[in-house]
Amino acid sequence: MYTVIKRMEVSAAHSLNLSYQSKCENLHGHNWIITVYCRAKELNADGMVVDFSHIKQAVKEKLDHRNINEVLPFNPTAENMARWICNQIPTCFKVEVQESESNIAIYEED
Numbered sequence: 001m002y003t004v005i006k007r008m009e010v011s012a013a014h015s016l017n018l019s020y021q022s023k024c025e026n027l028h029g030h031n032w033i034i035t036v037y038c039r040a041k042e043l044n045a046d047g048m049v050v051d052f053s054h055i056k057q058a059v060k061e062k063l064d065h066r067n068i069n070e071v072l073p074f075n076p077t078a079e080n081m082a083r084w085i086c087n088q089i090p091t092c093f094k095v096e097v098q099e100s101e102s103n104i105a106i107y108e109e110d
């Protein structure tokens, strides 16, 4: 089994729609650290699980320096973002989305 790990920093803005009052309902920014884990039993014809630059294209190039609420059609919590990122990338099984030193969400397939 092969595993590749791609880490990216995404600087962007978002606001959250919440069922309670929160400062996070206001538009604000993060430098998200996003870590994508992919694995495969066999390498593809190019000798890769997945090209690191294709992961970057699927994530960073869509989200970086954007208002994430205008890109993603759901409430952009770290958990929802992690699931969406995982679903964008064939062979991905786990995504960590770190909003700050103290706040991290992980989505992992069963």
Ligand SMILES: Nc1nc2c(c(=O)[nH]1)N=C([C@H](O)[C@H](O)COP(=O)(O)OP(=O)(O)OP(=O)(O)O)CN2
Residues within 6 Å of the ligand: 016, 024, 028, 076, 077, 078, 079, 099, 100, 102, 103, 105
């Ligand atoms: N489970 C989640 N909780 C929160 C999320 C989330 O995505 N998942 N997101 C937010 C907001 O994005 C908010 O920006 C986080 O604010 P922050 O100031 O970083 O968080 P804290 O209030 O916990 O402050 P610390 O000083 O970092 O502890 C909120 N919650």
Ligand SMILES: [Zn+2]
Residues within 6 Å of the ligand: 014, 024, 028, 029, 030, 099
């Ligand atoms: Zn936030």
